[in-house]
Amino acid sequence: MKIKFIGGAGTVTGSKTLVESNGIRILIDCGQFQGIKTLRELNWQPLPILPSTIDFVLLTHGHLDHCGWLPILVHQGFKGKIYCTSPTKEITKLILLDSAKIQEEESNKANEGHYSKHEIAQPLYDVKQAEAVFPLFRVIKTNEPIPLDAEISAVYTNAGHIIGACSIELNLENKTLVFSGDIGRDNDVLMYPPTKPKKADYLFLESTYGNRLHPETDAKDELEIYINNTVQKGGTIIIPSFAVERAQTIMYLLWQLKEEGKIPNIPYIIDTPMGISALEIFANNQKWHKLPEQHYIGMCKMFSMISDYQETIDAIYNKSPKVVIAASGMITGGRVLSYLERYIGLPETTVIIIGYQAEGTRGRKLLEGEKEIKIRGKYYPVLANIFEIQALSAHGDQKDLLNWLSALENKPTKVFLVHGENEPADELRLKITEKYGFDCAVPLMGQEVEL
Template identity: 80%
Template sequence: MKITCIGGVGTVTGSKTLVESNGIRILIDCGQFQGLKPLRELNWEPLPILPSTIDFVLLTHGHLDHCGWLPRLVNQGFEGKIYCTSPTKDVAKLILLDSAKIQEEDAKIANEGKFSKHEIAEPLYTVAQAEKVFPHFRVVNPNEIIALDAEIEAIFTNAGHILGACTIELRLEYKVVVFSGDIGRDNDVLMFPPTKPKKADYVFLESTYGNRLHPEKDPKEELELYINNTVQNGGTVIIPSFAVERAQSVMYLLWQLKEEKRIPNIPYIIDTPMGISMLELFSNNRKWHRLHEEEFTAMCKMFTMISDYQETIEAIYNKQSKVIVAASGMVTGGRVLSYLERYIGLSETTIILIGYQGEGTRGRKLLEGAKDMKIRGRYYEVKAKVAEIDTLSAHGDQKDLINWLSDLEEAPKKVFLVHGENEPADELRVKIREKHGFECVIPLMGQEFEL
């Protein structure tokens, strides 16, 4: 068996792991690179093998960094099946269509504004190309044994994190190889705790927060403080948010605060069409999350839901204090950019970052104190206050990741630490060695392993 780390190593984006066994090729996730320009440019590069030679794609979940390269894969000749849970299929469809639309819009704006270095700016893929992915999806149930081949089986188990997210266990060549996907938190606001693996000869474990412990602070108290202080100063709160799971978690906390009369009666706006579509998925997939139907209905009534861009313009120019939740979570694109163009230069504005901010993203630059910000070819001075609530991450922290390994009946031969920047991965390696005594390896991009 040969395993090649094509993406998602040394970084938290572009997850792609190729498994080759007895003439069968399986790609675990097919993510898009985000953040630093050298990483984004990898999205335009071909895979080291022809997509037409890949038999299966197994998706751990529907985030862009795990499914966002599928349109390129299909466009370049992939004809196989894409296995995932039902919520992951629905989430991936939303995310791929949204990504394609944003890329088409960004290419159009770049061409009209003539600020692309290319003679003609092209989208990474189009909406039409994204739609060609959908017929390849095959839905699996959690804990169901999927026979990919006469001698290869896959089992998907709950990973927490977001709706439908799973860890994937591959059984092949008399070995068990476990791919964690993104591991959720043991005490997440909306998701159930992840299922721990019992047996594994090899583990590929994400390490996003490998060097961090989530603080014990109450995110409701932090939201309450930032919102009240901003409104008292006549300002607007902007919360860049991932449309999948994070926006719904923030909605739930804001609804609780409003019910408890701890935040003012001002407009609370959800301006992410994909986030709004996700609410329907939450309603249709109740076994995947903690929200009760009564809470869910009451929560939704509190918010003004914006889908039409003309309504976005009206909200932007409404001078009343308000709370805006808009994608994208790392401020890499989406409608949050339109709000920032208007509000980032106002000292009474508060920008609350609520999730992991990858290297090279605008969100990371804001956290690091950037004095100006380039948005759609123009620079804007950053006068807004920038706050971080790091208790809302959908990723497990170092403690959660180490705990996730605690039910293994026997020590795996190796644990490969992926989907993390180098420093977090290396610190997690040390901690796993101390706690469990497992041998850990941190792969390099493109590195191959014979197992």
Template identity: 75%
Template sequence: MKVKFIGGAGTVTGSKTLVESNGVRILIDCGLFQGIKPLREMNWDPLPVLPSTIDYVLLTHGHLDHCGWLPRLVSQGFNGKIYCTGPTKEITKLILLDSAKIQEEEANKANQGKYSKHEIAEPLYTVEQAEKVFPLFSVVGIGEAVSLNDSIQAVFTTAGHILGACTIAITLEDKTLVFSGDIGRNDDVLMFPPTKPKKADYVFLESTYGNRLHPHLDIKSELEKYVNHTINSGGTVIIPSFAVERAQTIMYLLWQLKQEKRIPNVPYIIDTPMGINALNIFRENPKWHKLSVEECDKVSKMFLLVSEHKETNEIILDSRPKVVIAASGMITGGRVLSYLEHYIVQPETTIIMVGYQAEGTRGRKMLDGAKEIKFFGKYYPVNAKIVEIGGLSAHGDQNDLVNWLSDLQNKPTKVFLVHGENQPADELRIKIQEKYGFNCKIPLIGQEFEL
């Protein structure tokens, strides 16, 4: 048996781990690389194995960095089954369609504005290619043993993080391989705590926040402070947000603040078609989160739900103070760029970062104090106030990650630390070795190990 790290190693994006056993190839996640240009360029590279030779894809959850390369995989010959939970299937469909539309739009803008370095800018994949992924989905139940063949079984257990997110345990060759996916927090606003594994011979553990502890903040009070200060100054609040889970969390917190009469009566806008559709998935899957259907409906009614670009342009030109939630969360694309084009130059604007900002993304650059940001082929001065509410991440912190291993009834042969930048992964390695004595390894992209 061999495992090869094709992505999500040394970085928090592009998650792809290939397992080979007795002629069977299983790909755990199939994510898009985001962030710095060398990573983004890897999305155009072929896999080290032919996609047509991969038998199965197992998806931990529907975030772009875990599912966003599926259209390329399918267009290059993959025709096997894609196993995931029901909510993950629906979220992945939203994510892929949205990603494809954004890439088509950005390619068109680059061609019209003639700011592409290529003679003709092309999208990484099209909406038509994204739609060809959908017939390959096969939905699995929580805790249900799925037989991939006579000798390989997979079991999906809840991981918190977002709707449908799971840890996947694969049993093959008398060994159990546990892939954490992204581990949620024990005290998440919307999600239930993750399920801890009981047995594992090899663990593949994410390390996004491997060197950080989430601050013990009163998140609602922080949100209240920034909203009130900005609105009272006649400005606009822009919250770049991941469309799934984070957007709904922010909406819920703002709704609570409004109910408590702690924030003013101004327009509250969610401008992400995918985020709006994700609200429906919340309604349809009440067992996966803490909100009631009634609460989902009440939260929705507080917001102007924007789907069309025409509405976006009208809102941008409306000078009244307002609060806008728009994707994408790391400002790598999406409607939030249209708002920033107009508002980032205004000192009375506040941009609130509410999630992890990967290396090389516009969000990370802004948090690091960049004086200007490039998008749509131009540089824009950053005159807006940039703030961060760190307690809103859907990822577990160092304590959560270490604690997630605490129910193991055996000592794993090895713990591979993935989906993290090098320093967080290394600090998590030290913590795990000190607490449990587990043998930890931080793989590099392209490395292969025999198990």
């Protein structure tokens, strides 16, 4: 059996792990690279194997860094089955369509504004190519074996993180391989705690926050302070957010604050068509989250939901204080860019960063104190107040990741730490070795190992 780390090794994006066994090829996740240019350029490179030779894709969840390369995989010849949970199927469809539309829009703007380095800017994939993925989805039930081949089966178990997210147990060649996917937090606002694996011969564990402990601070309290301080100055609060789970979490916390009379009666806007569509997925999948139906209804009534871009323009040019939740979460694209073009240079503005910011993204640069940021070929001075609420991360921290290993009834032959930058992954390696005595490795991008 061979394992090849095609993506998500030494970085938190582009997750792709290839498993080869007895002539069967299985790709765990098929993510898009984000962040620094050298990573983004990998999206344009061919896989080390022909997509037409891959038999199955097993998706852990629907975030772009785990599903965003599927349109290219299909366009280049993949004709197999894509297994995932029902919420993951719906979220992936939303995210791929949104990604394709944004790429089409950005390439058109680059061509019109002549700020692309290419003679003609092209999208990575278009809407038609995204839609070509959909017929290949196969929805599975959790905790039930899925036969992939006569001697290969997979079992999906809840991973928390976002709605529909799962870890995957792969049984083949008398071995059990466990792929964590992204592990949620044990005390998440909306998601249930992740299910811990009980058996694993080889374990592939994410390490996004492998060197970090989330603060014990209360995210609601922080939101209350930032919003009230900004409104007193007559400013606008912009919250760049991932459209799935994070946007809904923020909406829920803001609704709670409003119900408690702790934040003012100003416009509260969610401006992400995908985030609005994701609300429907929450409504249709009650068993996957902790949000009571009555709270969901009240929360939705509180927000102005913007889908039409003209409404975005109207909101941007409305000078009165407001709270805007807009995608994307790492400020790599989407409608949040339009808000920042107008507001990032105003000292009364507050930008609240609420999720992981990959290396090279605008979100990471703002957190690192950049004095100006580039948006659509133009530089804007950063005069806005930039704050981070770490307590809202949807990723488990070092403590959560160590705890996820605590139910193992056997000692794995090896633990591979993936989906993390080198420093967090290596620190987690040391912690796992110290606590459990497991043999850990941090694989390199492109590395192949035999099991």
